[in-house]
Structures are given as C-alpha cells and as structure tokens.
Amino acid sequence: MQINVKIKRYNPEADARPYWAEYKLEARGSDRVLDVINHLKWEVDGTLAFRRSCAHGICGSDAMLINGVNRLACKVLVKDLGERITIEPIRGLPVLKDLIVDMEPFFDAYKAVMPFFINDDPPPPAERYQSAEDRAIFDETTKCILCAACTTSCPVFWTNGRYLGPAAIVNAHRFIFDSRDQGAAERLGVLNQANGLWRCRTAYNCTEACPRDIPITRVIEEVKRALLWRGA
Amino acid sequence: MSEDGTNRLMNRAHRFDVIVVGAGGAGLMAARYAAQHPGVSVAVISKLYPTRSHTGAAQGGVGAALGNVSEDHPEWHAFDTIKGGDYLTDQDVAERFAVEVIEAVYELEHMGLPFNRTPEGKIAQRKFGGHTREFGKSAVERACYAADRTGHMILQTLYQQSIKDRVNFFNEFHVLDMIMEDGACHGVVAYELATGEIHTFHAKATIIATGGNGRMFRVTSNAHALTGDLMSIAYRRGLPIEDPEFYQFHPTGLYKLGVLLTEGARGEGAILRNGDGERFMERYAPTIKDLAPRDMVSRAMYLEVREGRGAGPDKDYLHLDLTHIDAHIIETRLPDITEFARIYLGVDPVKELVPIQPTAHYAMGGIPTTIDTQVISDGQNTIVPGLYAAGEVACASIHGANRLGTNSLGDLIVFGRRAGIEAAKFAASESFTDLPAGVQDRTRELVDTVRKGKRTERVSHLRRELQDTMQEHASVFRTEAFLSRQVDILRELQERYKGVGVEDEGHQFNTELLEAIELGFLLDNAEQLVHAALNRTESRGAHSREDHKERDDTEWLKHTLIYKDGDGVRIDYKPVTLGKYEPKPRTY
Amino acid sequence: MYRGREGQWAFVLHRMSGVALALFLLLHVIDISLVMWGPDGPFNAFLAFYHQWPFRVGLVVVIAGVVYHALNGLRIIMMDFTTWGVKYQAPLWYGVLGLTTLIGIPVLWKIVPEILGIA
C-alpha cells in the first residue's frame, strides 16, 4: 500500500532548527517501521540518521516517537499504524541528528541507582541459592533493554530532566528485590532524593511505552512502598 | 597542521594498557578480568552502546555440566562439543572449555545473573540440541538459562559489573584499523560516530571481541551491526582467517525475517513438522530427533522443502509446533519468542504452527587463536604479540565444523575471561613502544575514498545482491558450480564497490558512511567464506558439499587458514589437535 | 501531543485542578480576610463584584475541580497503598470522571438557577 511518512529531521551541520520532511512510498502491512526508514535511507535519502541494530526489539537502539507514542521502530508494523506515519525523536533528551538523541543523561541516571549486584560475602564454591519464588519477584524488571522509551514518555521527565526517570527505577527494583543483593538501602537512599522516586506522578505513559511489557508504574509503586516501610 | 589542529589531535590520541574492541559478552568479560589485574588500565571501544550488542539476543542458554537437573560431567560436554563439531574441534580446547565453563557460569551467578531456578533453588537447566549424557545415549539438561533471554542477562550483568568496576568506555566509536608493526599489534584506530573524528588508541595489548558477520546472508538472525569488521581488518592486515567455510544456519528462524526462535523451544518439547504435518526429524536422527545438531536439522529442512514437502503456498517453509506444550510453560519459559511470532507473523504459538526456515546464525571460524586466546598468524601457531581475540570473531577452535547450541555463550565467558587475564598479564610485563608514523593514514584513506566516492553504485543495492547471492550459492548446500559462480559474483561486486559513495557529506552521525564501509568488510568476509568452501572438497559439519557428500578425514581433518593475497586469496592449513576421541561417523 | 492514555490525562487534570485550586485558595483566603475591615470596609463591595455571573460560573468550575481533584486524589491513594490500585487505574479513573459528573448534577441543579436569577 501507499503510505505517507512524516519525519522530524534536524542536521546540526546544516539546519537552524528541526523541520518536518514528508515521504510517500510503497510498503507492506507486515513491514516494520524500521524497514520503512531503512528503505528511505537506502533508496531515497542517505542522510537520514537513526540508530538500529538487532531489528527485533532486543537491543533497545531504536526507540522513537511514532504516531504520538514511544515505540521501537523494529517492533511496530505498518499495518498497526495505517497510511500516515509520523516519526519524531524521543523527547526530553537533546536531539543530535534526525532521530538520534544524546543518551548520556539517560545512562547517567541509570548509573546513579547503582545498577549492579552487590554482595560482599565471599561467594560459595557453586551458585548462591535462590528459591524460584524469590527469583520471580523481580523477574519483570530483568527484562529492561535500556531503550529509554519509558523515561522519554514521562511528562515529568519532559519538563524536568533532573528526574531520574522510570528506567532507572526499574533497574533499581531489579536489585532491591533480589534476595541475594545487599545494596538495597543505598539504592533506596538514592531514589529518596528530590529528583528520584518521588517525582513520579503515576502518569502511566512509561508502562504503556515499554516494549518489554514491564509493568513500570506498578514497579515504581512497589519501590515507593518499600521506601516508605523500610525507610532510607 | 595548525596549532589548534595539533591540539585536537592530542585529544584524539588515547593510551591504555589494554584495549578491548567490542562490548558484547566476550568483550565485557575480557574487560572485567583485565581490569582486575592491579595497575592495568583498560578501555572498551564499541561501535554500539554496550547493551546494544548482539549477545543480548541470545536466548536459549549457556551449556555447562553443573548436573543440577540430572547427572552430568564435563567429559560428556567435551565429547558432545567435539562430536558436534564433526571432529574438527581442537580437543584440548574443548576439554579445557567444558571444565572452565562451569566456573565461569558460577562466576556469572556470583555477579548477580538471574538464572531461572530449580525447585531446590539451584540454577535451572534444560535440554539443548546435541547435548547428551554418557557420550550420546540421550539428551541431557545442560543449558543453564534465564527464560529465553539468557544472552540478555549475561550482557546486562556484565555491563552492570563494568559500571561497578569503573571500566572506561568509548561508545559509538567504530574501529577501522589495527595498528600493526613488525608483526605485533599496538592498538587500533577508530572513527567517532558523533563527530566524525579519527582517534588513535595506543595499547600494549588489544583484544578483539567484535562478534559475527551474519549480515552477508539475506535471511539471518544477526543484527544489522554484525558485519565482520575486524575479521576483515585483520585479513587486510595480512592475518589469516580460520575455517570461514563453516557457517551455521540455525533451523528455526521466523519465515522470511530470520528472527530466531531458540532451540530451547525444542528443548521444551517443540516439534518440527513438514507441510504434510509429519515429524520429519524422526527419519534423519532417530535417537534425538528434533534435538539433533543444527547443521543436520537445517539440512533435513532443506531436503524436505526441496522434495516438495514444504508448507505454504510456495511450499518453501516448515513448521515449528508448540501447540501440544502447556500454555503456561510457553508463556513463562519462552515468552520472548512467543511474542516474536505474534508480532512479526501474527501467529500465536500456543494455538498455531509457526512458519520457520533456516537462518544464517553463527560463524564457527574467525581470527585464529591459541587456547589462551593469543592471535596466531600461521599454521605453526606463530603468536602475534599484543593481539588477542575472543567470542564469535575468534576461532580457538572449539566449535569445529558446527557449534552446539549454548556453546557460544560458553565460549564468550570462558575465552573472554581468558583473553582479559592473558592480555593484562602481557600488558603488565611490557612497556609502550613508539607508534609508527602515520598511524591514521589507512583509516583516513578508507574514510575519504568512501566520502569522495563516485556514487555510481548504491550501497544498499550491492549489499542486497551480496546477501541474495550468498544465500543462493553458499548457504546450507554447496556445489563447486555454485561456489565458483559466487567467486565471480564477489569479484564483480568488489569491483563495483569501488563506485560507492555517500550523499551525506556531514561529520556528525554519518551512519551512511559507516554502512558503506561495513559493506566493504562484508565483501571480504564473503570472499573468505566462499573461497574456503570451494577449496574444501568434503562435507563436514555445517559445510555440506553436494558434490562431495562424505567427510574425508584422510585429506581434510585440518583447519583452513585463508589469507588475502593481492587481489586474490592464499590458503594454508593447520592441523586439528586430536585427543582421546577418535573421529567416528556422526549419527544421532 | 503525546498520545498518552488514561493515566496521562488523569495526571494532567489533577495537576491543573490542583494548581488552579491552590491559586484560588490563596485569593480566597485574602478576600475572606477582608472581613477584618468590618461591615463598612471593602468586603461587601468586593463580594458584590464576585457575585457577577462570570465569577459565579468560575466558582462552579472550581467546585468541579475540587470534586475531580478529591476523587482522583483518592484514586492516587489507592494506587499508592494497595496492590490492586495500579491494575485498575484506568477503570478507577473513569469512575472518578463518572462520580464527578454525578456529583455535578445536583450542584448544577442548585446553582444554575441561582445564577440565572430564577431561584
């Protein structure tokens, strides 16, 4: 079918400000949006810049604002969008070129919650044991691919870039609720700061944007309660 | 160069004791262990953000004989690996691997990796293709897994630890050359995507961990970024590539897309069916049926299609049947692949058959190394000082002619770790030498040729032709006629490649430029594969010649080493390290 | 405009109503405190000014804002302190809107005639 694609473009070396570019092309309903923009790049305009790698929703490179919602370009099909497709860079992070944004602030927020396993006891010769139930508690938050779709869909983050954002909280949850980990208190402490957890206004955009179906708002609420009852 | 220019040049010269190229499982493991060496500075250079590496796509599991579910031993694992590799596996490497992978898996667990658990709370394990008890008696639960995202967990866990360890990262830096002088490696030269600037990374030891090259085929499970860059760079620098003809096709890729459905699905009981609904693997591998090694299953699938028993209007695909498996097991142990089928094909695996076809998956060959991951430059195991390789890009050779499922993740952690330790040890004992003059010259030339190219050819068209013809002529079944034809095609494509150029004249995030350069790398990878395949007149593992159907141990029990030689290639050999397992016919 | 769903709009309305109410509150306390100047002070004149119809309509909006904000506040509290609140956040929000309307009917029934001067 014939589709109409509008892309918000910006080349810092040539353009004073971002502008909308429109393209008409043939596509199949089963094409991914990534196939569409690849086609544009390969056949129409080589200067179009975006990130991609795995092409099946696993690497987290290509979160974009597609038809008004954050998604991975490789995980949404043309048939689910219709003939008019609008693509913008994700919001709240500085746009570097076309659909490429600066991910450093995002990763900084991630790093701030100490997203790594902490257990200073000498490890046993084999594995540390963990019951299947304990493992299940944080299963969902281990799925995160750091695509930033959530953080950049959050209305609080759009205006307040100091907010650590849902992705950081998700990754803190991953460890706070791991029965083997010993760093929960520190992490909760970080989240307890002014721009941490308490900035979340339960807007649910993050949950709806997450390509890994992580129930982010629920996760955030779990961390809020943990902080409330355990204290920091 | 202006004052200012020199200054900027200084900022673009970096010096670390150990440089790791690639931030996948192998690279991050290497960085971690190198950094643990006191006083050794380490940096990782990656063309992608680390967590975007394709290790994150690995699904099924990592094989280690923990024996958590049923009795298991490293000897059994080693044997399966050797037999799976059709006896081209170096047996000393496989034996060491089977032991060390157990330690490495425990270490990953200690780093926090969230494996699934058995009812007793141990690491859960499941069956996987080619992994057996007592030297081939029946399938054994050896794959340690975390749902169907084991690779994701490994990648995340290692990246997390590298944050903890304060590893230096240069993300979105594309390595385009190695600094080689007098047969030794002194670092790499890289192009910074954000600015278009060229940086020199001076190192005492360089570890290459850049993953695979599946993008030379049309239907592949590999990411867009897997273009075999360093295999090509090493090759251009006069180093050999080992066994490139052995390229694995994974049986269960989503029809047309190539997106992988893990073998773990069959480990959980899924069955392959042809267009008539028959469980055809019973005819090809009576004992372990659907869990036979990948080369055998992919060949069986090709034969089914060729003999008219495919499914669909064009009878060109087959089916993976999960419908008899408990829906809860599917949703909990195979959630991701279930989602892939639903999203990309609109098929619900719980209720429907999933259309599949073999998909280009894994390079058994690569940059040749010793068991300690030192890169070697010839069949006499001459070591290239300061150069190490690990992961899919390397060939130690543990996978031989065909890799077993789960052995790649094992490879990453075992040899990634080794590379880190060895490189750090080497770096600690060496001092920096002066860099040769004009270290950036080759890179500048490479970039400039593409930048100023004539643009008479489109990169995407050449790449498509490469992928189509490789799929056609050099995939699961090969013949002399097809391969020779492909040699000609590649020569023509190489010629036409000289006419490529880019529309994007900018410096910042010029992804078009890099795609063009990557295509050049891919062409080299294809050249290595096709020439080696044409040369090897036998069928072994993943290399299946219809004009030479038998394995020929008298003539061909040896590794290929292929070199670039002017515009052509030169082929040399390296003996296979044998051991207690005599090559036998491979039946399952 | 980001095409968010219930949660986003619940938040936007909650914030808008909250800010509006807070600003209104500040004004409201000031004008009521004018009583301190006694019956002959500015108070009555001020109120007469407020009794013009646009302000009375505004007051209806304020009441609607309070009702929405209060009910949605309760929704937020349920999400924060129960394990099921998050799961039912969208239906709860529709409940908030429904109840706000429901409460609005008698309020309008009472006040509209007053504004129109019928009552």
Place this chain on the structure above:
Amino acid sequence: MARAAAPRTFRDAQATYRTNGELAWWVFMRVSGFLLVFLTFGHLWANNMAFNAGQIDFDYVASRLAQPSVKVYDSFLLLFALLHGVNGLRYSIEDYIQRPQRRVAAKVALFTVAGIVFVLGVMALWTFSFSEMGDAVRALNE
C-alpha cells in the same frame, strides 16, 4: 568530543541524598488529601449547597465566623489546604522551572505569599470579635 563515560560510584550516588523530606511530603500529601476530602466537601456543602453563594455578604460570613466550631473547622481547612496546595505548587515549580536561580526565586516568592496568606487567614479567623459587628451577628447573640 571524546567521551569516555566515567561511571558513577557508590559515593557519588550516596552524596546525592540526605534527608527523608521528600518522603515525608509525599506521605503528607496523601494524609492531608484524605482529610481534605471531608473538609472541602463540608465547606462546599455549607456555602454552596446549603446556602446561595450569590448572597454571601459580610453578615453571612461574620455570623459563621462567630461560631467557635466554624473557626476550628476553617482553621483545619486553612492549614491543610494551604500546606497541601503550596507543596503541590512547589512540585510544579520543580518540574517546570529549570533554571536553578529562577526556581529558587519562584519558591521563595511562593512561600512568602503563602506565609502572608496564612497569617491573614489566621487573623481573620481568630483575632476579631465579630460579635461587635453586623446586625446578623448581633441578632445571633441576642
């Protein structure tokens, strides 16, 4: 620009938090919100439903404020609504004003205004003897 992303450490992270202030305010918003449901609804009922708000005048207000129970009720309403509302406004300031100096200025202004309003409110409620003014009040006292 070369960016060797320097990872943060435990200490960097720990240095960023000190108090439980935000947690306390979060709890307060919920507790006060819950109380405010009753306080505001009661207030609205009394002045808009049980009375015609279009007829509110000095006498009406004075007659209400002459009752001790109303004084107490309104004091609670004033206190909770003001704290709740001002903290809510502070949230908005944190979110929408990104320049640090301006943010501080906005907060200072807000707290000053809120302080003045609070004092006004308290004075109106407690420092005047309405019984000396207005006919209605007198009537009430008789």
